[in-house]
Amino acid sequence: xxDLHLQQLRLNQTQRVRLxxxxxxxxxxxxxxxxxxxxxxxxxxxxxxxGVLKGHGTSELDGQVVATLCGVVERVNKLVxxxxxxxxxxxxxxxxxxxxxxxxxxxxxxLEINFSQDAVLMLSSMNLPDGIQRRRTATDxxxxxxxxxxxxxxxxEVRGFQHxxxxxxxxxxxxxxxxxxxxxxxxxxxxxxxxxxHFHHLENYGVDLIxxxxxxxxxxxxxxxxxxxxxxxxxxxVEESNESSSHSVPLxxxxxxxxxLETRQHICQIAxxxxxxSTLGFSLTTEGILEAxxxxxxxxxxxxxxxxxxxHVQTAEREVGRRMSLLRKKG
Amino acid sequence: MVGLSAGxxxxxxxxxxxxxxxxxxxxxxxxxxxxETGVIPQANGSARVRFGATDVIASVKAELGKxxxxxxxxxxxxxxxxxxxxxxxxxxxxxxxxxxxxxxAALQKCLLGGKSGAGAGIDLSSLMVLEGKVCWDxxxxxxxxxxxxxxxxxxxxxxxxxxxxxxxxxxxxGVGASPDEQPEVNISDEEFLQFDTSAVPVIITxxxxxxxxxxxxxxxxxxxxxxxxxVSVNSHGKVCGLIKRGGAGLDASVILDMxxxxxxxxxxxxxxxxxxxxxxxxASLAGQGSDVDP
Numbered sequence: 001x002x003d004l005h006l007q008q009l010r011l012n013q014t015q016r017v018r019l020x021x022x023x024x025x026x027x028x029x030x031x032x033x034x035x036x037x038x039x040x041x042x043x044x045x046x047x048x049x050x051g052v053l054k055g056h057g058t059s060e061l062d063g064q065v066v067a068t069l070c071g072v073v074e075r076v077n078k079l080v081x082x083x084x085x086x087x088x089x090x091x092x093x094x095x096x097x098x099x100x101x102x103x104x105x106x107x108x109x110x111l112e113i114n115f116s117q118d119a120v121l122m123l124s125s126m127n128l129p130d131g132i133q134r135r136r137t138a139t140d141x142x143x144x145x146x147x148x149x150x151x152x153x154x155x156x157e158v159r160g161f162q163h164x165x166x167x168x169x170x171x172x173x174x175x176x177x178x179x180x181x182x183x184x185x186x187x188x189x190x191x192x193x194x195x196x197x198h199f200h201h202l203e204n205y206g207v208d209l210i211x212x213x214x215x216x217x218x219x220x221x222x223x224x225x226x227x228x229x230x231x232x233x234x235x236x237x238v239e240e241s242n243e244s245s246s247h248s249v250p251l252x253x254x255x256x257x258x259x260x261l262e263t264r265q266h267i268c269q270i271a272x273x274x275x276x277x278s279t280l281g282f283s284l285t286t287e288g289i290l291e292a293x294x295x296x297x298x299x300x301x302x303x304x305x306x307x308x309x310x311x312h313v314q315t316a317e318r319e320v321g322r323r324m325s326l327l328r329k330k331g
Numbered sequence: 332m333v334g335l336s337a338g339x340x341x342x343x344x345x346x347x348x349x350x351x352x353x354x355x356x357x358x359x360x361x362x363x364x365x366x367e368t369g370v371i372p373q374a375n376g377s378a379r380v381r382f383g384a385t386d387v388i389a390s391v392k393a394e395l396g397k398x399x400x401x402x403x404x405x406x407x408x409x410x411x412x413x414x415x416x417x418x419x420x421x422x423x424x425x426x427x428x429x430x431x432x433x434x435x436a437a438l439q440k441c442l443l444g445g446k447s448g449a450g451a452g453i454d455l456s457s458l459m460v461l462e463g464k465v466c467w468d469x470x471x472x473x474x475x476x477x478x479x480x481x482x483x484x485x486x487x488x489x490x491x492x493x494x495x496x497x498x499x500x501x502x503x504x505g506v507g508a509s510p511d512e513q514p515e516v517n518i519s520d521e522e523f524l525q526f527d528t529s530a531v532p533v534i535i536t537x538x539x540x541x542x543x544x545x546x547x548x549x550x551x552x553x554x555x556x557x558x559x560x561x562v563s564v565n566s567h568g569k570v571c572g573l574i575k576r577g578g579a580g581l582d583a584s585v586i587l588d589m590x591x592x593x594x595x596x597x598x599x600x601x602x603x604x605x606x607x608x609x610x611x612x613x614a615s616l617a618g619q620g621s622d623v624d625p
Contacts, residue, residue, distance in 0.1 A: 009363075009365075010363060010364075010365050100336070149336075149337075150334065151334035151335060151336045152336040152337070152338075153336045153338065153339065178336075178338075179336075179338060180336075180337070180338035180341075181338045181341055181342050181345075182338065182339070182342055183339060183342055183353050184339060220338070220342075258345045258348065258349060259342075259345060261349050261351065264345070264346060264349060264351050265351060267342075268346075268351060268352075268353065268354065268355040269355070271353065271354070271355075272354060272355055275354070302355070303351075303354075303355030304354065304355040304356045304357070304360060306355065307354065307355075307362075307363060308363060
């Protein structure tokens with residue numbers, strides 16, 4: 001699947017060789033995962049005497065356990081299952097996700113989060129714009145669209161699964177909520193590892209970076225959370241109740257307030273760094289993204305040229321260097 | 332098609348206003364262009380062109396046919412475009428048909444010139460075998476595999492590349508047949524005539540967003556457009572066709588501005604495309620060579 005993405009690059013002969021060597025090296029330095037990977041119909045070695053529980057992605061054929069999916073074999077006591085490498089997002093409670101509102105329904109919003117079904121964000125599981133804890137009234141229900149509209153990109157946390165299997169979200173803090181002025185990127189979810197911190201304020205850049213566990217990445221202008229993230233779009237509906245918030249710049253249909261060119265430059269730089277890393281199939285961490293963005297500056301590569309072949313090769317080679325030095329430190 | 336939130340729309344519009352688009356491009360920058368030729372073995376010529384995530388394939392099939400009695404000295408060319416349902420959710424269940432028709436019509440206008448054949452990018456008289464009797468019919472089929480905006484430009488580039496890749500078999504016409512009868516023809520398996528594609532124009536679509544216009548818009552940017560003007564320009568900088576899409580009206584001076592911008596962009600795009608097509612042709616020849624003796 002990595003090859004498929006890399007086809008989109010216009011590599012010349014030397015670049016192709018360099019990239020292949022770099023990727024080969026990366027495979028050599030992490031041999032542990034290679035041993036446990038299986039493709040469809042591969043045999044999974046098991047010890048039948050201990051008894052085996054066949055889990056997801058396995059099947060029995062002529063007394064042998066075979067894989068029905070491509071992925072990594074995982075073993076938990078007797079259970080043997082295959083964790084697929086490339087699949088839709090599989091939510092876990094507490095995950096921070098970025099999603100897009102697709103429907104405003106009674107007492108809840110439905111969100112697309114790259115899961116096999118839509119997620120539900122109840123009106124009761126989020127803070128109201130005025131920040132007061134109280135029962136939601138019918139008026140609140142009528143005003144739901146002033147909080148989130150269709151197509152809005154929002155950030156929330158996975159609250160849990162209901163009995164019917166549907167996924168519920170919550171947004172009970174000011175850091176969650178609507179995301180404004182920036183861009184949303186979609187990457188395969190396996191590239192984003194669960195970490196302590198998914199919100200990143202890149203202070204040197206004035207940029208907010210949110211790595212949603214579901215593979216949706218938000219890169220936008222930094223917003224001070226203290227001023228209330230829940231401000232409505234256009235600012236007029238909610239700001240009536242939120243007059244203390246700073247809204248010195250009027251937001252109009254045409255006279256949109258523009259972000260500074262510098263910030264925009266940084267957003268594009270970081271977005272392209274994410275694009276490069278995801279094309280190469282490297283896992284996305286803040287450090288990695290920032291390193292790629294910095295490298296582009298130090299190498300004097302234009303933001304738009306970051307998507308070119310040369311920068312991809314250089315990024316792969318840098319990753320090899322990084323992993324090698326990590327190994328040396330350990331060894 | 333998934334909509335965009337107000338914040339994203341503003342970001343795109345603001346970026347175009349500040350001359351720095353979401354992927355770091357400037358208003359008149361194209362995405363990286365990738366060309367492969369000879370992708371369909373059964374066709375006389377074929378090419379696959381990618382502009383970023385936009386992915387199109389064009390194939391050329393040549394068949395012998397009878398020329399139109401009104402234009403006995405010319406061959407015939409048909410252009411048809413199909414939008415694959417896999418390209419975008421909107422194309423499922425016949426949803427792409429409207430767009431297919433629109434694209435086919437636009438390409439016909441830009442590449443085939445007027446009814447008289449004047450201004451055609453493809454020289455129809457070169458398709459002539461025997462005047463009034465036998466000519467080549469070219470069936471040019473375009474397929475949109477993946478859609479991320481700017482389909483027309485990509486299709487035009489793909490057709491140009493496919494025509495460069497096309498080899499038309501040499502035909503010997505049997506002599507001695509009476510004037511009324513259809514003459515016997517002998518199609519050579521070995522000798523092919525290359526097509527001269529230097530006159531085939533490129534199409535440059537200028538998408539107007541806000542006050543500014545951009546080239547090579549992604550589908551996100553196209554969702555914000557007020558109108559778009561596609562200008563087909565040949566290598567001499569001559570305008571061969573002009574198509575306007577989108578609901579909003581345009582001032583005449585703006586159109587003239589856009590045409591001159593398109594001509595300016597074409598000065599960069601045509602050499603780039605030509606060198607890419609040459610490189611792709613060299614690569615596909617090398618690929619064939621290695622297939623023969625592994």
